[in-house]
Amino acid sequence: MLLDETTFHHARNLDPAAIESLLGSISPCVHRMAHALTGRPDVGDGIVHFVFKQAIHHLPTWRDPDTAERWFYHHTVLISRRASQHQPTLKNETLLPPTDTDPQYLAFIRALRTLPQQQREAFILHHAERLLIRTLAIAMDCSTHAAELHLKGAHSILEPLAGPAFPALKDRMIQAYQRLTPSEHLLRPSLRRQIKRSLFPRRIKRLIKLVIVLTLLAALLYLAHREGWLPTLPFTSPPANK
Numbered sequence: 001m002l003l004d005e006t007t008f009h010h011a012r013n014l015d016p017a018a019i020e021s022l023l024g025s026i027s028p029c030v031h032r033m034a035h036a037l038t039g040r041p042d043v044g045d046g047i048v049h050f051v052f053k054q055a056i057h058h059l060p061t062w063r064d065p066d067t068a069e070r071w072f073y074h075h076t077v078l079i080s081r082r083a084s085q086h087q088p089t090l091k092n093e094t095l096l097p098p099t100d101t102d103p104q105y106l107a108f109i110r111a112l113r114t115l116p117q118q119q120r121e122a123f124i125l126h127h128a129e130r131l132l133i134r135t136l137a138i139a140m141d142c143s144t145h146a147a148e149l150h151l152k153g154a155h156s157i158l159e160p161l162a163g164p165a166f167p168a169l170k171d172r173m174i175q176a177y178q179r180l181t182p183s184e185h186l187l188r189p190s191l192r193r194q195i196k197r198s199l200f201p202r203r204i205k206r207l208i209k210l211v212i213v214l215t216l217l218a219a220l221l222y223l224a225h226r227e228g229w230l231p232t233l234p235f236t237s238p239p240a241n242k
Contacts, residue, residue, distance in 0.1 A: 008065050016195050019059065023052055023191050026072050029129065032180045033073075036095060036124050037080040039088030039113060047079045052194055073131070073139035077121060084117060095176045104162075108169040111161050115154055122147060123154035127170060128177035 010018035030051055035044030054075065055068075062068045090096060096109050112120060121140055125131045131139060137147040159166045223229075 005064070008062075008068070012060050012062065014056075014059065016192075019056060019195050020188070020191050022059075022068065023055065023195070024188065026069065027052075027187055027191065028181045030072055030076050031182045032177060033076045033125065033129060034080055035180045036128060036177050037077065037121060038083050038086065039094050040086060040092050041094060042092075043083050043086045044094065047076065047083060049194065050079055051075055052191070056195065070135075070138050073135065074141060077125075077139045078141070080121075081117065088113065094180060095173055097176055097179070100172075100176075104165060105169055105172055108158070108162055109173070111158055112173070115157060116150075118142070118150045119154040119157070122150035123158070124173075124177065126151055128174045 007018050007021050011022040027048075031044070031048055034047035034051070035041060038044050038047065051072065055072065058071065059068075062071065088094065090106065093109060093113075095112070096106070100106075112123065115123070118140060122136060125139060126133070126136055133144050133147050133151075136151075137144045140147055140150070142150075158170075162169050
């Protein structure tokens, strides 16, 4: 995620434009991850929406852009795991282009979906999103050694099944993954709407607090004036006796 410290600071203070810049910089990655890990466009869209809603809530707690990036990786994987009961079919499989009917590639994607969940995550995120092992471990909430084992486990199953075609099939999967990147002209309006909805309750709370403070202050001033607690200003004179 490429974001300068100044923009990140404004985002932490819940500036809408800065939040849009932050979410816009990480949104393509979150979108690809959610859609590829679940294999379903509808479930992926729901995960993206939920992750961004939670992100806006957690923004003030992040120390720097790297902390934010790690949070997005981890929570996208975490929420995708919770949606594991919604399995894709060949008709809505996100890693299968509609025009691709190659039986060998279909078999490869089927095999990928039957892998144990963490092996599937490791294979997709390392090869398609190009996460390094350390970042992969953070995303999957495990040690680097465990992440390496999950990746090796996926290879030990997929490579023998695919045989000599493995490199080509893996590359086709990566290409399908990259096509999941959302277009910018559709992304930005959606982000603005979500940011506006997420910040609205906070603004209402701030307004209510301000009204309460001003009301209490007005009441204290009135009480002080009535009881004569306010000091006499030096340029005023007491009323003349009649």
